[in-house]
Amino acid sequence: MTVSALKQIDHTQRHTPAELAIAGAGGQQYQLLVDHSPVAICVHVDGRYVYVNETLVRNMAARSADQLLGRKITDFVHPDSLAAVRQHIASRREYGDRTPPLEMMIVTLDGATRAVEALAIRTRWEGRPAHKVVFRDLTMQKATEANLRFQAALVAHVSDAIISTTTSGYVTSWNPAAEVIYRRPAVDALGLPIGGVLGADLDLAAIVASGGVVHTTHRVGDGSELTVRVSVSRMDDGFVVSCANQTALRRAERQCQMVVASLQEGVVVITADGTVESVNPATLRIFGAPVAGVDIVEFAKVAEVSVYDANGRLLSWDERPVMETLKRSPRRGCIYGLDRLSDGERIWVSINWSLLDPADPERSSVLMSIVDITEQHNAHQQLAYQATHDVLTGLPNRAHLVALINDAIGSAEYRWGAVLFIDLDKFKVINDELGHHAGDTVLEVASQRLRAALGPDDIVGRVGGDEFVALLAAPIQRVKVNALVRRLHTALRKPIRIRDEGPCAPTIRAHVSASIGVVAVQPDEQRCAAEMLRAADAAMYRAKETGAATCHSSDAADVVVRRQKPNRRAAQPVRAGMTG
Structure with a gap:
């Protein structure tokens, strides 16, 4: 039986046995084909669904046909397509009338919008006029067409x-x-x-x-x-x-390369894995590497040279700025010292570093800019040195010593065990009799001898005309303090050769001694530097009262006056205590 013949049969009417025989098994097969067709099919009567196949149920996002049957077909038509749908339905007036394919938009139960093509024919359902509609889903076709249009526009634009x-x-x-x-x-x-x-x-x-x-x-x-x-x-x-x-x-890249190459500032690019990627000529010049014929691998050897912090302290490998530090802590104006590759001379550089791609720090290269500040750094260091050291002897001055004492007291470190106040005996006589050039010579030689007699961690400074202060490293026992005092007296007792200012003047040997006051510094010391210096100064005057070349301790429990073997020449008038 043909499909057109099946469309003529109304299963709700009475038919002759011959008609039913014609419908028979063929009608059942047709019904199965419609129910399971991959094409969405429906029948509507008076504008309401009376039949939907499985494919349409799925396409409409329904769980079963019951969600659709009996509902108005216009409930599922997009407002933009309603007028065209109604016009097509009205134009199918007689049984068998067909309308041309209609592109329309439907709205599914889940609220999605789908593009479909509808092909409809006028038929009967249970004796009433009905419309049978076959839907073809255009979603993929529309997407493909849109993609093709996009590609065409892309190629064109x-x-x-x-x-x-x-x-x-x-x-x-x-x-x-x-x-x-x-x-x-x-x-x-x-x-x-x-x-x-x-x-x-x-x-x-x-x-x-x-x-x-x-x-x-x-x-x-x-x-x-x-x-x-x-x-x-x-x-x-x-x-x-x-x-x-x-x-x-490429033109911009070449211009950028020319600009970087002409900079007086060093520029280095380091990849995310720590490899030196590029260096400009200024970097090579600053580090003392040959400007021509140096590859990146050779330049990378600069990482193996000694590196110092701004105070000149040698940095260990753990203290150097490694790649992880460069990535996580962009910085500006960090000062480092390096030994120049060409001659080993110490240079000072100010380094800035930042990520080339801050949005992706893990994979970003690091840009470093390097400025040679050796001249400025050395000038600053010289000024700082002059502000904290005595010009004549090169020893730390009073301000520096006070800072050293207070810094140690203010920290948890027990750094100083004793403070010694050292005053040269009868120094004014040397100045008056031989002149200030002789006095300067005595001060210079005395400072050298004091420094040489102290330990490597001890510090001696000049705090006045003929006054010196020594800080003894902690911990130190009283017996060692006494031994050190005797060593200082012995060092100062040696004659000092002084050449007179005249071209034919003979060399004179001056003999000096010192009075020394000692103050012990406790681990839990509460006195400030000024108080300890006053105490040591007072102890020195107690020693001077007993005679030249003596020592006195300010400790109440251990007040000791130690008289060295008298140096009679030191106590005599200067002319009598000097030999030509």
Whole structure:
């Protein structure tokens, strides 16, 4: 039985045995085909669903046919399509009338919108006029068409030249960007070999085989050159060639390289894995490496030289700024000392570093800028040294010693065990009798001897005209303090040779001694530096009262006056205590 014959049968009417025989098994098969058809099918009477097949149930996001049967068909028609749907239904007036396919939008139960094509015919259902509708889902078709339109627009509006060719390399399409880049209209390029229109020999198959991308030079009609990145993809009937004009980019890169190369400031780029990627000539000059013929690997050896902090302290490997530090803590103006590669001379540099790509710190390279501040640093250090040291002897001055004592008291470190106040005996007589040049010589020699007699961790400074203060490193026992005092007296007792200012003047030997006051410093010391210096000064005067070359301790529990073996010449008038 034909489908058209099945459409004529109304299963609700009485039929002759002959008619039912005709419908018979064929009608049942037809019903199964409709129920399980992959095409969505429905029947509506008076504008309401009376039949829906399984495919339509699925397409409408329904759990069963019961969610659709009895509902108005217009409940599922998008407002934009309602007028066209009603017009098509009204135009099917007689049994068997068909309407042309109608593209429309339907709204499913889950609120989604789908594009469909509806093909409808007028029929009967249970003796009443009905409409049978077959739906074809256009969603994928519409998406494909939209994608094709997007691709066409993309090809037409991209800034890269998109060129299609045959398998033998003859141009079959030439987009607007190609016309602009190569200054050639499409009509002058179509049908020609691609190498000829691009001004370069191109083996498209070889480019694909080697990875699909090459950087090369093309020539336009007037002979000017273009720096181009060429990408080639193989298609069924030929090739698609994308040409990105990088002429301006390469020109900008060259200009940037020239600027970096001409800078007086060093510039270094370090990759995320810590590899030195690039250095400019100024960097090589600052570090004393040959400006020509040095590769990155050789320059990287600078990382192996000694590095010092701003105070001149040698940094261990753990204290150096490693790659992780550079990434996590961008900084400016960090000062480091380095021993120059060419001659080993200490140089000082100010280093700034920052991420090239802050948005991706894990994979970003680090940019370092380096400024040679050796002259400024040395001048600053010299000024700082002069502010804290005695000009004549080079020893720390009073301000420096006070700071050292107070810093130690204010910290948890037990640094100083004793303070010694040292005053040269009868120094004024030397100045008066021999002149200030002789006094300066005595002060210089005495400072050298005091420094030499102390331990490596002890410090001696000049706090006045003929007054010195020594800080003895902790911990130190009383017996060791006494031994050190005796060593100081012995060192000062040696004659000091003084040459008179006259060209024929004889050399004079001066003999000096010192009175020394001692103050012990406790681990839990509460006195400040000024108080301890006053106590040591008072102890020194107690020692001086007992005679020259003596020592006195201010400790109440251990007040000791230690008289050294008298140096009679030190106590005599200067002229009598000097020999020519």
